[in-house]
Amino acid sequence: MSSESRLYTFSQETKDHLRKFRLGTSRSNDPQAVIYLIDKVTKEIRQDDDKTVYKTLDEIADDLPDHSPRFVLLSYPMTLPSGRISVPYVMLYYLPTTCNSAMRMLYAGAKELMRNTSEVTKIIDIESAEELEEIPGRLGAK
DSSP: OOHHHHHSBOOHHHHHHHHHHHHHHTTOSSOEEEEEEEOTTTOBEEEOTTOOOBOSHHHHHHHSOSSSOEEEEEEOOEEOTTSOEEOOEEEEEEOOTTSOHHHHHHHHHHHHHHHHHHTOSEEEEESSGGGGGGHHHHHTOO
């Protein structure tokens, strides 16, 4: 067992939600996203308190904190240059340059565990909410 899986925890409710979200978004016509955080005391990885499912990148940008990292799971339907519809399921690793080193280490240690548990296909690192505007291009949308 890896050290990450002993340090960080997921509740069964969170694991169930991760699975339900992944399966429920695979055929969606609209973008959907959820924000996850790590509880500093318990080291539990859980959805942000409000349980919001975001429908636009602007909504996500409004709720990302200025000085604290987050994991954002994003299902983003798009039309590829070939005309084919694709629904990539990715994790945005939001790590603002202004966050302290303890928070950087906390989230860096959980990055691969979150990737594996959420079963995303790709991780995109971002440092500011403004970088969300670049996500469609980074995913290969027309």
